[in-house]
Amino acid sequence: MKLAVVVQRYGADVNGGAELHARYVAERLAAHAEVRVLATCARDYVTWKNEFPAGADVVNGVPVERFPVARERDPIEFDRRSRQVFHDVHSLQDELQWLDSEGPTSPDLIARLTRDPQEFDFVVLFCLRYYQAFHGARAVPGRAVLVPTAERDPALGLSMFHSVCRGVRAIMYNSFEERALINAVSGNEDVPGVVVGVGSAIPTEVEPGRARQKFGLQNPFIIYVGRIDANKGCSELFDFFLQYVEASPRPIDLVLIGNPVLRIPSHPRIRHLGYVTDQDKFDAIAGAEALIMPSYYESLSMVALEAWALGRPVVANAHCDVLLGQCIRSNAGLYYENAAEFAGALDTLLGNAALGQALGRNGRAYFDQHYAWPVIERKYLDMFDRLTSQPPAHSMEPLPGWLARRRRILPPAAEVLSAIPSGPAVDRPRREAHA
Amino acid sequence: MDQNQQSRRGHYNRGRRGPDRRGPDRRTPAPQAQEQGGRDHVDVEHIMRDIRARIAQRHGIDLSNQQIQELAARRLEAILDPRAIKPGLLDELRKSAGAPPPAPDPAEASELTYTFEDRTLYESHRGLMRFMRRLLNPILKLFFNPNPLIHALNTQARWNAEAVTREADRVRRQTEWNALHYELVHRMVTEVSRVTLELQSLSSLVESLSAKVDFNERRVRSMEGSLHQPRPSHAPSPSPRSPERERGPERERAPERERGPEPATAPMAAGAPAGETAAAAEAPAEGQTSDSSRRRRRRRRGRRGGGAPGENAPGSSQQAAQPGSVSDMNSEAGGDEGPDDEPEQDEREVVEVPPVAEVAIEAAAPPDAAPAVVEPHVPEPAPPALPAPGEREPEA
Structure with missing residues (x-):
């Protein structure tokens, strides 16, 4: 053929x-x-x-x-x-x-x-x-x-x-x-x-510790991977995250991977790693508490699938039909429509490691079942x-x-x-x- | 993060030892704990509903204004007794509150506000008639004096005009007052509704926190008590628990156990979470309430009265009952492992340690919620326990 x-x-x-x-x-x-x-x-x-x-x-x-x-x-x-x-x-x-x-x-x-x-x-x-x-x-x-x-x-x-x-x-x-x-x-x-x-080309071995060491990621962190752009919902993500860290005592960082088109707020809890190698990206995703997908429009978020393949949960923008559908079908991600729900979803995930792991397992199973x-x-x-x-x-x-x-x-x-x-x-x- | 995750998980794992340890009623896994096709049955829609409900509960005032107004309207109608108050009054008041002050009836006003001058008596629309009356007026005055009459009618007309103005002012002021009163009452009821919602929210928060505090106090006492006890050379191993012991017939034997020393009972109870309300609620239904609850009460009194655990008299049932349990306490930081002479305590163990597979339920409960609130829904977790957060991945 x-x-x-x-x-x-x-x-x-x-x-x-x-x-x-x-x-x-x-x-x-x-x-x-x-x-x-x-x-x-x-x-x-x-x-x-x-x-x-x-x-x-x-x-x-x-x-x-x-x-x-x-x-x-x-x-x-x-x-x-x-x-x-x-x-x-x-x-x-x-x-x-x-x-x-x-x-x-x-x-x-x-x-x-x-x-x-x-x-x-x-x-x-x-x-x-x-x-x-x-x-x-x-x-x-x-x-x-x-x-x-x-x-x-x-x-x-x-x-x-x-x-x-x-x-x-x-x-x-x-x-x-x-x-x-x-x-x-x-x-x-x-x-x-x-x-x-x-x-996706998921590496057979990922080493979260390597990314933590290389980039000095000491606190637990959530991660965004992709173009840092208002069109991708990043400005809303920054707003919601800053509101969350002001109100929450949890020592959580937001790690960003990708090229910035938008000005990234200068805040000690927001870490921009820039463009990194695939191995570093996967290591970082594997070490994250969750992957954040703030985009309003996605046809299929490959990075969300990668996170699920690595057994990490996803927190997605519920305004995006595709992401919302993927989260519901996979039972592997939470979603938010506003700042309160963003905080609620993060609190739920960060406060219950077992939930994060169960979601991650679901994500991995979903990936294996549909996207391997x-x-x-x-x-x-x-x-x-x-x-x-x-x-x-x-x-x-x-x-x-x-x-x-x-x-x-x-x-x-x-x-x-x-x-x-x-x-x-x-x-x-x-x-x-x-x- | 839950700081007790590791210890709680360890505790849970120990609690799972033995296939029939918890009895058949707790074995049935709830749907949330099941794994289907290699996937944990976590329902994210359910979790999100819970998160949203929690947000709404936590911020009762987050109800939309429309919702609060509706609630307030219902409350206002409930306050007003229809037997004592005219049914349409509230509607009338509500309508009048938003309406402008009523304008006086022009016909009535013109009728009242006539003018009466000294020439009014002789006025006519016919010019000739008006001339003749004015001409013959001196002759008329020969018969009577019309001036007092004119004066009186003139005064009356002036008073009428003033009365009409006053009445219009009064109606306008009354309307404004009505609107103000209605608005005040309405806002008060709305505010009361809002405050009631907040109060309900805060009450549950206080209840949850106090349960948590109670649980922590017990746990601290238990740990301190276990640390102060000498390690005996030969620790009697806790007898394996048969399922039958957990059920009703076994509970009937509780008075016998009560007479003798109760191995490690106190620390175990102390280590139990504040799920006592749930446990206590279950106990009477089992038909052995009086003995076990009396025993529990006695233990509580003992703990509370004893202050620091070290103050317990050596040789008392609590202390004597704990040989060999120190290491358990140390290792588990909860000290609630021990001979299972009380099924309720087992249940509390489950409450205290959220099994990994029960994530949906865990997620459903607010982070600061008392375990007792969650307890009735806690299913038997799936056997393979997840690693503790620190074990999830090698840290650099």
Whole structure:
């Protein structure tokens, strides 16, 4: 079986969530099929500047082909078009122009896919909202397996994506919430889909003491791993944590790992370790009392899965449907909606080590059951087998004509999304489990 | 962090020794303690509900204003006796409180506030008639003097106008007072409701803290007592406990044991947590209440009266009963391991030491909650105990 993995950026040092997801999947599937990665030459997801050389490469044993980005992103234009399609009545042409302005616009990559239609059995396309996934899916709809990595983001309300979700051969969802969201917004229940997610490269041995010693972490600590950004809920996390330490006598520190985009409050209880190696990251997570996930929007928090894989509980933002659903389904994490609940959850966890360990055990079992690599690989291979044995039951809807595309009749994407019900999708998995 | 985690866990592990030690009624694991498919059955939704309930309880005033208003309204209606008070009065008062002062009826006002001047008697809308009356007025005055009449009516008219103004002022002031009174009463009732909620919250807190203090005092006494006792050369090993002993028939034999020395009974009881209310509540139901509770009371009196444990008379039943228990006490820091002559004490042991698998229940209970509050729900924990917090991972 020959597979193409199409993603916007690819490299051993590219650590974006979806990109890492794509790399892990490509490397794992390479053991079962002939995998080739098609990506752009961009390294920076904001500018899409061509930084990798175009052409063939090999990353961790997987062949990679990179194609240049035709034009870098113009942030002003992108912002203007985003406002237009998210908040105003607009046309399909506006949406297509928005997609071009978002990037990474790489017609060569799409041409590569269509050059030899029989070359790949399946094309696994990552990140629905980007150029390569949209145009790639439309270029090879009969072989397109989409990994949308979608979150509750206004872009999902754009109508051009709905036809893609209805037209691809299959969709590999990251979470039940993502599936419910995409089903609701695009009405694609008949498209074969499975909730897969992604595993992680968990080291066989972690040494919490090593991280404590290396970084001088003497007090018990909770940890946040990821970009330190207001968009990730970090400013709220700082507020809640500072309120907590002022009111609580517990000697607890907040340890941050990741690059700061937001100013980190100067407080003796907040420790920023910056960018650390994977081993240090896992050591630190293993030594933490809990991992904090303050983000409002996540398609699948890999770091939460890593914490669970290491047997540590998670305290998540309950406003994020995916995280809330994961916590409830796994019984491995607590969640909060406000400062009082944040403090209550921390108090409960810190005051009861047994609870933390039980949650951690649940997390580990949940990870092993759903996100261990053999499970992930099996789900992908089963889906490929299924698609191979069954002819396509549907086709991609063609784009409307020149005039119809320019008719301003599409509702604002934010409105479309706000009409979709939210909340954790806990009933469906339970029903499926019982069935 | 719970500073007693390690000692409590050790205590618990010892308490688990022997398969039938606690009797069949405590063996049945509660759902929270079960493991299913390698996963601890911890219900995070339940834990979060408890956390939210605890937050609401701790901050009774965190009830929304709307909720407190509703509560206050219900209380106000409950205070007002419908037999003595007109049913619609409260509604009327509530309505009038928010309404502006009523404007005087214009028809009535104009009727009262007429003007009466010296020419009013001769006024007419017909000009000729008005002229003729003024012309003949000197002739009229030959018959009677109209001036006093005019004066009186003029004064009356002035008084009427003043009365109307006064009445309007009075109504306005009354309306304002009504609104003020209603607002004051309403706020008072709201405040009383809020304070009542706080009081309830604080009462439970005080109850919880006092239980905790009581438990700590007992534990300290027990530890001190055990430390002051000499270690005997041959410690009689506590007899293994059979399940039958824990049940009803065994309890009937309690008076016999009471007559003889009670090995390690006092420290054990002293080490028990303040779950006595729960234990005492259970005891009468067993039908052997009087003896065991009398015995417990006697032990309590002994401990309280004895002050420091060292003051216990050598050779007393408490001291004589403890050979060999010192090391146990030292090792467990709780001293509540010993011959199990009282099932209630075992139950208290469970309360005192939250088993690892009972995390949901532990989480449900506030950190400072008295164990006695939690005790009735405590299931038999799963056998594999988790390591103590310090053992969870090697520290640097």
